[in-house]
Amino acid sequence: MRHLLNPLDLTVEETYDLIKVAEDIRENPDKYCEVAKRKILATCFYEPSTRTRLSFESAMIRLGGQVLGFSEATSSSASKGESVSDTVSVVGCYSDIIAMRHPKEGAALVASMKSAVPIINAGDGGHQHPTQTLTDLLTIHTYKKKLDNLTIGVCGDLKFGRTVHSLITALVRYPGVKFILVSPEELRIPESIREDVLQKNNIPFEEVETLEDVMPKMDILYMTRVQRERFFNEEDYIRLKDRYILDMDKMKYASDDMIVMHPLPRVNEISVEVDSDPRAVYFKQAQNGVYIRMALIMMLLGLKA
Amino acid sequence: MINISGLKDGYVIDHIKAGRCMDIYRALDLDKCTGEVAIIKNAKSGKQGKKDIIKIEGLLDINLDLLGFIDDNITVNVIKDEKIIEKKPLTLPTRISNVAKCKNPRCITCVEQELEQIFFLADIEKKVYRCLYCEEALEKGQ
Structure with missing residues (x-):
C-alpha cells in the first residue's frame, strides 16, 4: 500500500505516468466516470480549506466514487482529544x-x-x-508539453510560500530547468532551498527584486500571495503585500507564450484585468487539480479505466 | 593532576568535548550503573586543549548510536584485564529515537506528545539531523 505525503514520494516516471492519465481524463472524462464505483474517499480536514477539499471531492465523484468526511477539527473527534492515529484507524x-x-x-x-488505507x-x-x-x-506540462528546459520565474513570498518550495524541489529533477526568484529582501527563498536544493543540484538561478526586468526571459511566471498569517507584525505585512502586482502594463514585458500561474486564492497580486489574457492559466490550473487528483486516487487504489 | 585508578574491565569514553561529560552521563543513564564511574572534567588534551573523559567499570551495553549522535569525535576504548582490547568506531547514526525533542511549534509532536521523537541524518557532511515528521533541522545542543 502506498501513500502520498511528499511530491518526491513519486519518481519522475511515476509523476509522468500520472500526468498522462490526468491528461487522458481531461480528454475522455466518460471513460473514467465509473472507475471508482463503490469506493469511498474520506476527507479528513482538521482546518478549513474549501478549494482543496472540494477538488478532492469533485475528483472522487467524477470517478464514480463516494465521499464522506469532516471539514474542521471541531466537527471531528479531534475536539475530544483523539489522536490522528486513532482517527485514521477508525x-x-x-x-x-x-x-x-x-x-x-x-x-x-x-x-x-x-x-x-492509503x-x-x-x-x-x-x-x-x-x-x-x-x-x-x-x-x-499541459501548456509547455514538457517539464525540462524551462525558465520558471517565481514571484512574491518565497520565504513562507510552501507551494513554491515544493514546486522548486520537484522541478530540479528535470534537466535544463532554470529559476528566476523575484521577491523583496525580507521574503527571499530560505537558505535550505537555496543551498540544499538549488545549489546542491547545480541549478542555475538568479535572485532579483524587480519583476519587469526579468519577465522577458521567463517561460512561466508563478505568482504567490503574501500571506497575512505569516507575519507577526501587521506593518511589515502592509508594507510588503502590494510589492508585486501583475497587471497588463507588466504583462507587456512577457513573451507571447509565457504562462501565468498562481496556486490561488489571490488577493490583489494579479490584477483582474489579467484574467482575460490567454497567458493567464490559473483558473485552468485549479481545474487541473481535479484531474490530477483523479489520476492519483486511481493510482493509489490500483484502479484502471 | 588527579590520579584515578586504572580499569580492569570496562570502558573509557575519551575525547569528550570539554563541558559535555554530564550530558553523556545522563544520556547513557550512568546514574543507574552499579559499578564505579569516574568523570574527569577539563583534562589536558594535545588536540582539543581540554577534554572530558568518563571511565566506567564493567562491560555494560553502551549505546554507540547515541554517542555518535552526540559527538562522533568521541572515542570509546574497551578495557579488558587493564588493556585496551578494542576501539569502538563511532559514526553518525542514520536515525535516532527519543534522544532529542523537536522544537518546531508547528510540528505534530508538539501536540501529540506520545509520538516517538525520531530524527534522521539529512546531511552527513554538515552533520544535520532533521525531524522525521516536520523535517525541521535539529539545532546543536537541543
Whole structure:
C-alpha cells in the first residue's frame, strides 16, 4: 500500500505516468466516470480549506466514487482529544482512501504509520502539499508539453510560500530547468532551498527584486500571495503585500507564450484585468487539480479505466 | 593532576568535548550503573586543549548510536584485564529515537506528545539531523 505525503514520494516516471492519465481524463472524462464505483474517499480536514477539499471531492465523484468526511477539527473527534492515529484507524474502517489536511507539520506521516488505507497529504501546515505540486506540474506540462528546459520565474513570498518550495524541489529533477526568484529582501527563498536544493543540484538561478526586468526571459511566471498569517507584525505585512502586482502594463514585458500561474486564492497580486489574457492559466490550473487528483486516487487504489 | 585508578574491565569514553561529560552521563543513564564511574572534567588534551573523559567499570551495553549522535569525535576504548582490547568506531547514526525533542511549534509532536521523537541524518557532511515528521533541522545542543 502506498501513500502520498511528499511530491518526491513519486519518481519522475511515476509523476509522468500520472500526468498522462490526468491528461487522458481531461480528454475522455466518460471513460473514467465509473472507475471508482463503490469506493469511498474520506476527507479528513482538521482546518478549513474549501478549494482543496472540494477538488478532492469533485475528483472522487467524477470517478464514480463516494465521499464522506469532516471539514474542521471541531466537527471531528479531534475536539475530544483523539489522536490522528486513532482517527485514521477508525476512518479507515469506513473508507478506502483518506485525504487529510492538518495544521501540524508531519500529521500526514503520523496518519500513514497506522492507516490501513492509503493516505493523501492534502497539506500539513507549512510543510508539504503534494497534490498542489502535481497540479502545477500537470499545468506546466499541459501548456509547455514538457517539464525540462524551462525558465520558471517565481514571484512574491518565497520565504513562507510552501507551494513554491515544493514546486522548486520537484522541478530540479528535470534537466535544463532554470529559476528566476523575484521577491523583496525580507521574503527571499530560505537558505535550505537555496543551498540544499538549488545549489546542491547545480541549478542555475538568479535572485532579483524587480519583476519587469526579468519577465522577458521567463517561460512561466508563478505568482504567490503574501500571506497575512505569516507575519507577526501587521506593518511589515502592509508594507510588503502590494510589492508585486501583475497587471497588463507588466504583462507587456512577457513573451507571447509565457504562462501565468498562481496556486490561488489571490488577493490583489494579479490584477483582474489579467484574467482575460490567454497567458493567464490559473483558473485552468485549479481545474487541473481535479484531474490530477483523479489520476492519483486511481493510482493509489490500483484502479484502471 | 588527579590520579584515578586504572580499569580492569570496562570502558573509557575519551575525547569528550570539554563541558559535555554530564550530558553523556545522563544520556547513557550512568546514574543507574552499579559499578564505579569516574568523570574527569577539563583534562589536558594535545588536540582539543581540554577534554572530558568518563571511565566506567564493567562491560555494560553502551549505546554507540547515541554517542555518535552526540559527538562522533568521541572515542570509546574497551578495557579488558587493564588493556585496551578494542576501539569502538563511532559514526553518525542514520536515525535516532527519543534522544532529542523537536522544537518546531508547528510540528505534530508538539501536540501529540506520545509520538516517538525520531530524527534522521539529512546531511552527513554538515552533520544535520532533521525531524522525521516536520523535517525541521535539529539545532546543536537541543
